[in-house]
Amino acid sequence: MQIQEQVIAAQQKNVELFIDLHRIFAETAERLTRLGMETIHSTLGEALDASIKAVSVKEPQEWWTLQSNQFALAAERSQACNRQLLDISASGRAQCAKLLQAHMETYGRQARTLAEDIVQHSPANSAPIVTVLDSAISAVTTLYEALQRTGQQAVEVTRTNYELAASAESKSTKRAIEPLPQAAKR
Numbered sequence: 673m674q675i676q677e678q679v680i681a682a683q684q685k686n687v688e689l690f691i692d693l694h695r696i697f698a699e700t701a702e703r704l705t706r707l708g709m710e711t712i713h714s715t716l717g718e719a720l721d722a723s724i725k726a727v728s729v730k731e732p733q734e735w736w737t738l739q740s741n742q743f744a745l746a747a748e749r750s751q752a753c754n755r756q757l758l759d760i761s762a763s764g765r766a767q768c769a770k771l772l773q774a775h776m777e778t779y780g781r782q783a784r785t786l787a788e789d790i791v792q793h794s795p796a797n798s799a800p801i802v803t804v805l806d807s808a809i810s811a812v813t814t815l816y817e818a819l820q821r822t823g824q825q826a827v828e829v830t831r832t833n834y835e836l837a838a839s840a841e842s843k844s845t846k847r848a849i850e851p852l853p854q855a856a857k858r
Contacts, residue, residue, distance in 0.1 A: 675793070678786050682779070689775045693768060700764035707760065711753050718745070751838045758834060762827050769820060776816050783809045 722742050729735045787805045791798060 675789055682782055692771055696767045703760045707756055780813050
């Protein structure tokens with residue numbers, strides 16, 4: 673394959689990558705928008721139900737109980753929505769990472785092929801240049817793989833920290849709500 677053909681093929685792959693990344697971003701944005709709309713819809717419905725129940729309350733203790741239950745439900749919904757948000761963003765990131773990984777592997781093979789073609793069409797004694805190019809390609813590939821692993825670890829740490837914080841928040845919310853009906857009796 674001629675050097676010009678290889679460059680054109682690499683440019684075409686870059687355009688395909690760009691289009692594929694935009695597709696992933698659009699799908700992720702669509703999922704996030706859908707989640708937002710579903711959350712708004714359910715929140716408005718639950719607010720209407722809570723308002724209707726609040727109007728029908730006759731005793732202050734019932735009102736406190738209703739409010740504490742609504743607060744607990746809101747906290748649970750918030751945690752569920754945040755988990756879904758985290759899952760959607762992690763899924764989009766994983767799709768992008770997979771696509772970029774495949775592109776980097778293809779790019780590495782093409783760069784090595786290009787370097788070999790340059791050696792074949794270059795004057796004698798240019799082997800050191802090819803060695804430098806090959807080692808630069810290997811260094812970039814290694815760097816990319818390290819960044820990929822670091823990014824995955826960051827996502828896992830974030831998810832673990834979120835789940836721990838959500839669990840602690842849920843427990844503290846339940847403890848805070850339980851005394852409310854007793855305080856309302858006083």
